Amino acid sequence: MRAADLVTALVLMAVGVLVLADALRLGIGWGTDGPRSGFFPFWLAVLLLVCCLAIGAQAWRARVTKPFVSREGLAPVLKMLLPATAAVVVTQFFGLYVATALYMGFYMRWIGRHSWLAVTVMSLAFPVITFVIFERWFLVPMPKGPLESWLGY
């Protein structure tokens, strides 16, 4: 927990430094028509750096032995995060409908250990229902890939 607190504070400080640099580039003073673009971000970054230093100091002094995430806790988190990330990659190339079908199916089979019948039904039904609701009723287009263009959409 302490290490995670320190790392987060450091990352946020890095963000603060980036913001500070860009604010200085934009100008933090008074322009022809009021404060310049960097004025607000500059003070935000300064405050952020000060706060993160203080949080870092607090974390340094604190004695917490509890880990940020336990070994048993990490596995289910990754089991959720990795397939979701993969699904986003698939969406990028093959569109959302194909991705949700594969994602639903994979997750239901791998984590849920459902029967192949349930897996097939759910992973086909969900994209189809989504398609009807979003593309047809509300006319909100979703990312599409080669399959949809082959079907004529």
Add this chain to the structure above:
Amino acid sequence: MGFENLVLGFQVALQPYNLGIAVVGIILGTVIGVLPGLGGANGVAILLPLTFTMPPTSAIILLTSLYWGALFGGAITSILFNIPGEPWSVATTFDGYPMARRGEGGQALTAAFTSSFVGALFSVVLITLFAPILAEIALKFGPPEFFAIQLLTFSSFIGLGGGNPLKSLVAILLGFILASVGLDIVTGALRLTFGFTELMKGFDFIIAVIGLFGIGEILLTMEEGLAFRGARARINPRVVWQTWKTLPRYARTFVRGAFIGFWMGFKPGGATPASFMSYAFAKRFSRHPERFGKGEIEGVVAPETAAHAAGGAALLPMITLGIPGSPTAAVMLGGLIIWGLQPGPMLFKERPDFVWGLIASMYTGNIIGVIMVLAFVPLFAAILRVPFGILTPLIVSVCAIGAYSVHSSMIDIWYMLVFGVIGYVFKKLDYPLAPLVLALVLGDLAENALRQSLIMSQGSLLIFVTRPISGVITLAALFFFALPLITAYRRRLRRSTVSATAETP
């Protein structure tokens, strides 16, 4: 004056189309409130893109109904499954879950829904009375006053939010920094883009809400490995009627809860302390304080009344000042802007049909809501019996769809995922997420108010204290900012006096 407007509002809210919208909103909202990882804020965020083609009044009715539904849904999971969906439902689990374990789930749910209804209704009545007055006052506000109110908004997160005040401040600053990414509309300069064209349009708070609250929450749920083993509730008209007969006994608890809720609730982050405070008061004034925590119905009534009074009150600053009191209200405010309405006091003059339709829909929405949840509790509770292997990909997919449909942009789905991980880490390290979202929503407004104020005063910050109204508000804000320091100092003082008296014989 106000009364005629309310009648006008009811004419809008009672149109069959709008009533239908309210029913749909309540159902969806309750489902969202029951599902882990989906709460009021990101439920509203996900559905927001679907409202773009609706008339604004119907759209806001859908979103507020969703909000009420989510509040009701939270009570179901707290009582039957001992899982508080939102922080302000925590106090409801203290007595609600023991009741459900004892087989009195029906009574607990009836009490919870009725108290929610009473609390929300109390707030709505106060909103009806005070909103026009507040809007009238707010019309005289200039940029310094608006900036001062924003200061007050954020200071109350630090002073009243509990937790580490430094981390609250960091969350606020980060929200403002994220809000300033992209094109600066005043000077036309590109800020914090570092040459990446993708960053030019900045970060949309809707994506942030879906990621932080949706994906982040699911990651947390996964880690805790929650198995939903809920108590079953038998709820039928007889149980409802018998519970209702006992409730007038707690009239004082209702009134106290409603006042605490409203008073705490129109300031941001107020719902959670309000629910705990109301619970503590009910226990202190009870004739049987020892029964609290073991399944006392009054222990359900008190926090639920306060939490929902606070939930209603959070909408008051949103419609009158254009400053949201909660993340959900913040998302609705974003909706207002997207529908082409200018949030703030002028709305009462320019679009009375919208404002009063919204206020009237709060009455109808709550009435429909309490009837629907009482009637369909078993159905809603059944949702949590859907296996996790199906629920998780379903929720993640719905989040992704919501994130994409805001701008039809693929990169937003990636942002959502990143915000999800940030939300998970922040939640674990006690960085509060609500102020971050509020800062992201209000960033541009706050910066413009600050700039205009400084232009008025030619660079002097004293303008915030020398103008009477903004002076009072700024001083209040400074007090809240300093509150953690003051309490820490007083605690140290007390400790030293205690040890001093202990040493002297």
